[in-house]
Amino acid sequence: MLPFKSIELKDKDIINSHLCKQNYRASDLCFTNLYSWGKKFDTQYATEGEWLFIRFRDNNNRNSYLKPVGGDNIKRAIETIIDDHQQFDTTFQIRGLTQEMINEIETAMPGAFDYKFNRSVSDYIYTTEKMINLTGKKLQSKRNHINRFKRENEWKYKSLTGNPALVKECKEMLDQWMQINLEEKDPSLVYDDFATTLMLENFEYLELKGGLICVNNEIAAFTIGEPLTKDTFIVHVEKAFTTIHGAYNIINQQFIENEAADFTYVNREEDMGIENLRNAKLSYQPDILLEKYNARLKN
Structure with missing residues (x-):
């Protein structure tokens, strides 16, 4: 069996040394997400040679794996996690597979798995050009919200990068945001708050990028993200006070313009x-709905 262990901050470099070899643009394959949401999903990792293996529990507490990353012999890597899974009573499954990943698995192990589409974990990917310029009739309302925000407010965009004092202020804003939104009784908010707090507390170590919008010298919105692949930037967190019209729209647009304009895509x-x-x-x-599938080993 593989020597799986819980993901800790100190594991960032070893995990990233494997993740940097892929270009799937999938949000699952990001150290910040693996670490920050690790408590909710009991996320663990193991390495063997060129391969990185990720094991976790899904929302139904079933043992699951991500597609192994880093090496060339995918058949052997999958056989390794199938063997590891023999200690569990649940059905073997690989979750979060993109079509590109499925194609690779099918080439190596044709007909070995059944695949089921999982809409709720599919990623939304946009061109940075779209997020910055919001051109076209379909995005007219977004431009209208931003224009109204600019008319009604004295505002300023500030980068969080290299500014720990502002990062701390974002944590205070997050606490206020949670108090307002807990009334929705959405259980995922508790985990979202925990993950966001970890990102803010370890902002520099995780090498994150962030930005905020100030209105009358008070934080109205903030966002956190980072490079995901060579051509794709990922946005982890978007928080804004909805009492300020257009706050979400302006932070989305300004953050990409100021922090991610050099990338082709935004996940x-x-x-x-x-x-x-x-x-x-x-x-x-x-521009892309990055569809994700769950794979189950056929009997």
Whole structure:
């Protein structure tokens, strides 16, 4: 069996040394997400030669794996995690597979798995050009919200990079945001708050990028993200006070313009099956819906 262990901050470099070899653009394959959400999913990792293996528990507490990353012999890598899984009673499954990953598995192990589409964990990917310029009739309402925000407010964008005092202020804003939104009784908010707090507390070590919008010298919104692959930037967190019209729209646009303009794509992660979040992400007209599938070994 593989020597799996829980992911800790100190594991960043070893895990990233494997993740940097892939270009799937999938939000799962990011150290910050693996670490920050590790408590919720009991995320663990192991390495063997060129390969990185990730094991976790899904929302139904079933043991699961991500596609192994880093090496060439994918058949051998999958056989390794199949062997590791023999200690569990649940059905062997690999989750979060993109179509590109499936193609690789099918080439190496044709017909070995059944695949099921998982809409709630599929990633929303946009071109940076779209997120910055918001051109076209379908995004007219976004431009209108931003224009109204600019008319109604004295505002300023500030980068969090290299500014720990502002990062600390964002944590205070997060606490206020949580107090307001806990009334929604969404259980995922508790884990989201925990993950966001970890990102803010370890902002520099995780080498994150961030930005905020000030209105009358008070934080109205902030966002956290980082490079995911050579051509894709990932946005982990977007928080804004909805009492300020257009606050979400302005931070989304300004953050990408100031922190991620050199990338081709922006991955704004999944919607977790939450209807309001899905509608919000669809409203920006994604250029790619990075579909994710679960694979189960056939009997």
